Amino acid sequence: MSRPGILIVDDEPLSLETLVRILDEEFEVRTATHPADAERILEEEWIQVVISDQRMPEMSGVEFLARVRERWPDLARIIISGYTDAEDIIDGINRGGIHQYITKPWHPDNLLLIVRNACRLVQLQRENALLALEMKMTAQALEQRIAQQRERLKRNFRLDGIVRSPDSPINGVCDQIARIAPYDIPVLLTGESGTGKELFARALHYNSPRADKPFVAENTGAMPDQLLESELFGHEKGAFTGAVSPRVGLFEQADGGTIFLDEIGEVSTAFQVKLLRVLQEQEVRPLGANRRRKVNVRVVAATNRDLEREIRAGRFREDLYYRLAGVRIHLPPLRERSMDIVPIARHILDAAQRDFVKPVEGFTQEALDCMRRYAWPGNVRELQNEIQRVLVLAPGPMLGADLLDPRILRAGPHVGTGLTAVPGVGERAVSLKERVEALESSVLRETLIRHRWNKTQAADELGLSRVGLRAKLERYGLLSSGDEGSAEGGG
Structure with missing residues (x-):
């Protein structure tokens, strides 16, 4: 590691020699007998501390250090003088920006300590400046990275980027979202679990004027009331057992943006009252806080329940429903859009x-x-x-x-809606014989596929002869082309 650079300026050779002898073991010392020589050294070398004698023929030490201050303001400046007049000291500090005023006679140990501290001060100032620059660059890089991530999110949730077939029923949903996204109106998404309600909530947000603000999501049916209240509205330290630090709620985190409340139909009637007040007043009060805080959020809610039926049953507040359902959008299940399955x-x-x-x-x-x-x-x-x-x-x-x-392989051309639905049943009244045949056909297909259409293995598993299996395959139209000439164990 290189030693700190020290420049000593004094027109008396004996004084220079004394200072060099004391400082040379610890510092990289340069000397000059004239201010002009000193300035050339400062232009060419990395100097951290300048030590100048006050009495010099061309100019005083204070005048010289004042010039140094103008051109090299980051250097530490020390003056040595035999004068102890208070006005001289004050003048030196003001004009030359003097770090330390040393009066003669001085002690070597004291001089070393002063120079060490001056070098340390310069180093800390340099590190501070570099850190400030780094923080500025880091902030700029962070802003740029956030902007890039927002643009990527906008691209990922473009309505024309939602995967579907050209004739999908989802086209109508995307058209609805495109029309309502620019307007600050609450939206209620309905549909079965797994139909992509959060995907469309994000699409709604990233196609709206709030796209540059936060999008936060919460499954409101997954936690008890107190925990949900803390999660959505926040809490102060000590508000309840375990609240060891304050927490900002999701409504405040989403300020200016969108909050997505999933499974809203699962919320208790007691909590519905609190949520209704927040939506009406556009303000939240964290648990344990005395004051309410204003929030500006767009609310998108989702449920797989029939909320109108829940209202009639007394399990959901009608006034909350109308607060949430400014626009209601229904997402069809996958079975109603089989054309979308492959893409x-x-x-x-x-x-x-x-x-x-x-x-x-x-x-x-x-x-x-x-x-x-x-x-x-x-x-x-x-x-x-x-x-x-x-x-x-x-x-x-x-x-x-x-x-x-196997449950997927057993599915027939027309399927029911449940996990144990019998293929071919559910859309129209059928006889027992038709139901049995539909079930038998699906079992045959599932077994053959699992055995990669090896009929010998399939027949063994089903307890049928090869001839009996072939007869059933012909009956249900399950023979593939080329079966007539296939080998004994082939498909």
Whole structure:
């Protein structure tokens, strides 16, 4: 590590020699007998402390250090003088910005201590300036990074970027959101679990004038009232057991932006009163606080319940409902938009490959057909879970139907809505024979797919002969092309 640079300016050689002898062991010492020589040294070398004698023929030490102060203001300036007049000292401090005024005679140890402190002061000032510059650059970089992230979010949640087929019922939903996004009106999203209500809430936010402000989300049905009140409205230190520090609630965090209240139909009637007041007054009072705080948020709520039925049953306040449902948008379940299953599945697979770092070529056509036939009672969330599971289990580059869960393979061309629904049942009245045949057809298809259409293995599992299995396949139209000439164990 280089030693600090010291410049000593004195027209008396003996005095210079004495100062150099004392300081040379600890500092990098340069000397000058004239102010002009001293300034040339300052221009060429890194000096931290200038020590000047007061009495010099060309100019006084105070005058010289005043010139130094103008050109090199970051240096520490020390003057040595035999005069102890108070006016001289004050003049030196004011004109030359003197760090230390040393009077003769001085003690070597005291001189060393003064110079060390001066060097340390210069170093700290330099570090402080660099830190201030770094903080400024960091703040600018952070602002730029936040702006880039906001732009990326806006791109990710563009309405034309929501994955769907050209003839999807979701097109109407996107049209509604595009029309209402610019206006500060509360929105209630309804639909079954897993239909993407938070996705559309974010799309609503990032296509609105509030897009540059925060979007915060909370599942309001997942916690008791006190915890939910603390989460949404905040609390002061000591407001309740465990409140060891104050907390800013989500309403305040979302100030200027959007708050998404998911599962709003699960909120207790007692908490509904508190929430209604916040929506009416546009202000919150944290737990344990004496004063209310104004907030400016747009509220988007979501539920899988029929809130109008809940109102009639006395479980949901009608006045809160109308506060939330400025505009009501219904998201259709996946079974009502089977045309979206394939594009959504491929989109989910692309994301899963990146997350799991496991590249594959894609789905087989048979796998896509099976997914399209299935009802997906868990909607997009269930589809996502299934695709991630299939990707993890896949032994090769293609994701075949044999990897799908048996419940998906058993699905027929027309499906019911429940997990145990019988294929072909639910849309019209059918006879017992038709129900049995629909179930038998789905079991045959699921077994053959699992065995990759190896009829010998399928027949063994089902307890049928090869001839009996073939007869049933012909009956239900499950024979694939080329079956007539296939080998004994082939598909």
